[in-house]
Amino acid sequence: MGGVCCRPTPVDFDGEVTLFHFVLLRCVGKGAFGKVRVVQHKQTRELYALKYINKAKCVKMKAVPNVVQERRLLEEIDHPFVVNMRYAFQDDENCFFVLDLMLGGDLRFHLERLGSLDEEVVKFYVAQLSSAVQFLHENNIMHRDLKPDNILLDERGNAHLTDFNIGLKFSERKLMGVAGSMAYMAPEILAKRGYSYQIDWWSLGVCAYELIFGRRPFRGRTNNDLTYSITKDPLKWPEDAESKCSRPGMQVLKGLLDRDPSRRFGCKPHGEGYQELRRHPWFKTIDWDTLESKEQTPPFVPDAKKANFDASHELEELLLEDNPLKAKTRKANQENFSPEMRQMEEQFTCYDFKKMQRRSYFPHNQQQLISTATGTSSGMASSRPSTPANDLRMENGVIINGNSIHDADMEVPRTERMMINEKDYQ
Numbered sequence: 001m002g003g004v005c006c007r008p009t010p011v012d013f014d015g016e017v018t019l020f021h022f023v024l025l026r027c028v029g030k031g032a033f034g035k036v037r038v039v040q041h042k043q044t045r046e047l048y049a050l051k052y053i054n055k056a057k058c059v060k061m062k063a064v065p066n067v068v069q070e071r072r073l074l075e076e077i078d079h080p081f082v083v084n085m086r087y088a089f090q091d092d093e094n095c096f097f098v099l100d101l102m103l104g105g106d107l108r109f110h111l112e113r114l115g116s117l118d119e120e121v122v123k124f125y126v127a128q129l130s131s132a133v134q135f136l137h138e139n140n141i142m143h144r145d146l147k148p149d150n151i152l153l154d155e156r157g158n159a160h161l162t163d164f165n166i167g168l169k170f171s172e173r174k175l176m177g178v179a180g181s182m183a184y185m186a187p188e189i190l191a192k193r194g195y196s197y198q199i200d201w202w203s204l205g206v207c208a209y210e211l212i213f214g215r216r217p218f219r220g221r222t223n224n225d226l227t228y229s230i231t232k233d234p235l236k237w238p239e240d241a242e243s244k245c246s247r248p249g250m251q252v253l254k255g256l257l258d259r260d261p262s263r264r265f266g267c268k269p270h271g272e273g274y275q276e277l278r279r280h281p282w283f284k285t286i287d288w289d290t291l292e293s294k295e296q297t298p299p300f301v302p303d304a305k306k307a308n309f310d311a312s313h314e315l316e317e318l319l320l321e322d323n324p325l326k327a328k329t330r331k332a333n334q335e336n337f338s339p340e341m342r343q344m345e346e347q348f349t350c351y352d353f354k355k356m357q358r359r360s361y362f363p364h365n366q367q368q369l370i371s372t373a374t375g376t377s378s379g380m381a382s383s384r385p386s387t388p389a390n391d392l393r394m395e396n397g398v399i400i401n402g403n404s405i406h407d408a409d410m411e412v413p414r415t416e417r418m419m420i421n422e423k424d425y426q
């Protein structure tokens with residue numbers, strides 16, 4: 001009785017990837033437009049994190065270009081210390097990213113629990129993240145939102161950078177848009193005189209300082225106070241600094257938090273800054289040659305028995321979600337789409353790492369991309385055909401999460417991203 005409605009839809013693994021290819025498991029997180037849950041690929045049995053983004057919400061928040069940008073950047077990236085994208089697809093309701101699964105929780109979660117982290121542990125993360133940042137910069141990608149919330153640990157304790165929502169392809173030209181999470185923003189972003197990739201090294205310095213000392217180097221109760229502190233206050237050390245951090249450690253923090261981007265650690269061009277950083281005495285305990293192959297035992301192993309994420313997401317999904325995620329066949333009538341919905345439909349294309357090679361959507365020069373998008377240039381050196389559907393509209397200023405950041409002195413609250421793509425190039 002009643003068996004007819006429960007016949008499972010057959011899964012076509014040879015066709016395009018869809019939600020039918022995955023078993024949906026527990027919820028582990030909540031983002032601005034959707035949730036993150038563990039999934040298992042039905043054929044390979046591999047576990048992944050599925051991040052899904054509600055399309056209607058995304059259109060309403062004017063974030064379509066960012067989601068498309070994130071998907072495109074992630075297709076280019078494959079690095080041991082980045083949360084890599086393995087599949088991407090959409091259905092009528094959601095866009096889906098299938099990502100490397102990180103079961104060790106994010107660094108904000110650990111910082112909130114522990115108050116601060118041991119210098120040796122932070123050094124290990126800084127080494128791994130420097131390798132990721134250098135890889136991104138070599139590929140002309142700026143992250144722009146490096147903070148503990150966006151650093152995820154795998155179950156062995158290796159650090160990975162995630163959330164490329166405001167990431168960007170950069171060129172020689174300086175950027176002007178105020179973007180990122182204010183407490184981690186480099187002074188040159190706030191000074192509005194133009195900035196480039198060096199900002200990621202500053203943010204890494206803020207993260208390292210915060211992780212070691214349990215408080216941020218620059219603080220303010222209002223955005224104005226915080227701006228003043230970041231751009232003018234001398235770098236100060238907590239009273240108990242010497243009990244938490246060695247002199248070489250402080251030297252590296254000071255070097256990363258240099259207000260002059262040309263002198264800042266990590267920033268010298270052609271990878272020279274990164275090589276200098278690697279040679280710094282603080283890192284003499286790091287074996288850089290085996291770091292990227294993850295052969296080293298991380299100094300902090302997340303407790304596998306405890307959930308390293310907020311269990312309320314799971315409870316919320318069970319008790320409060322009136323539209324739980326379910327694989328559905330597509331029905332949408334594309335004729336009735338708004339321009340934004342159409343953009344998402346056309347540009348959030350399928351990706352399957354088992355079947356496709358990673359490649360770039362972007363020309364070497366971001367400015368060319370913008371020009372092409374506005375129809376003033378032709379002939380990009382991109383490996384993708386330059387159809388209107390492939391052009392990213394970056395000229396629109398988009399602001400989401402406009403929450404001001406109240407940065408209470410000793411607290412380490414989850415940080416809201418402030419602004420995205422507010423006229424990146426002017």
Ligand SMILES: Nc1ncnc2c1ncn2[C@@H]1O[C@H](COP(=O)(O)OP(=O)(O)OP(=O)(O)O)[C@@H](O)[C@H]1O
Pocket residue numbers: 028029030031032033034035036049051083099100101102103105106149152162163165309
């Ligand atoms: N690959 C992953 N593996 C395990 N957990 C993850 C993964 N990605 C995200 N999470 C968890 O889900 C939470 C929300 O992540 P998500 O990137 O969607 O949020 P977000 O930072 O608000 O991003 P966005 O603003 O793009 O929505 C994270 O804080 C993290 O705890």
